[in-house]
Amino acid sequence: MDLFKDVITGICFFIGSLSIIIGACGLIKFPDVFSRIHAAGMIDTGGTAFFLLGMVVQTGWTLITVKLLLIGVFIFFTSPVSSHVTANLARQKKMIPIGRKIGKLL
Amino acid sequence: MYLAALIACAISGILILVRAILGKTTFDRILAVNTLGTIIVIGISLHGFYMGRPEFLDIAIVYALINFIGTIAVLKLFSTGSLGEVKK
Numbered sequence: 001m002d003l004f005k006d007v008i009t010g011i012c013f014f015i016g017s018l019s020i021i022i023g024a025c026g027l028i029k030f031p032d033v034f035s036r037i038h039a040a041g042m043i044d045t046g047g048t049a050f051f052l053l054g055m056v057v058q059t060g061w062t063l064i065t066v067k068l069l070l071i072g073v074f075i076f077f078t079s080p081v082s083s084h085v086t087a088n089l090a091r092q093k094k095m096i097p098i099g100r101k102i103g104k105l106l
Numbered sequence: 107m108y109l110a111a112l113i114a115c116a117i118s119g120i121l122i123l124v125r126a127i128l129g130k131t132t133f134d135r136i137l138a139v140n141t142l143g144t145i146i147v148i149g150i151s152l153h154g155f156y157m158g159r160p161e162f163l164d165i166a167i168v169y170a171l172i173n174f175i176g177t178i179a180v181l182k183l184f185s186t187g188s189l190g191e192v193k194k
Contacts, residue, residue, distance in 0.1 A: 020145065021117060071166055082177045089133070090131075092185075
């Protein structure tokens, strides 16, 4: 049973590590603020969810699980809020997204 | 296992810090610092588990709260030029 837990935790940590490294590379490579927000959201959802899931599997039902779930729920609620505020403010400061112009939308 | 995850967090943090240093606009820097805060929250949790003392999770919760409040405060200061003082 212990080996089973370790294998599940290892798989979760592998997916989380892959997710945060891909997100960081995207944060460097992407050309614009609006596309970098996408990479940051990748880190905030994929990385955090899988790392916390791996640690929850490792601990079982204790108080530590409640704290981990608290961190997860908090990050899941605040990450879209800060991303939305950043994009909204960048739009108010007349920043144009790079890409094709579709009609009068941009 | 925890050590490998910590190394992945460190690599990702260094890459995000590069973007925070050479970002063109202010929003790039704010976004990079916000994301770095999330990486640090994960890193504190993993470090607590790696050392065998999961009580570090309290610090991770407080760091997540401060990170969100700080991001919103910096964006508001950049947007309006003040932090919302009462006018007399």
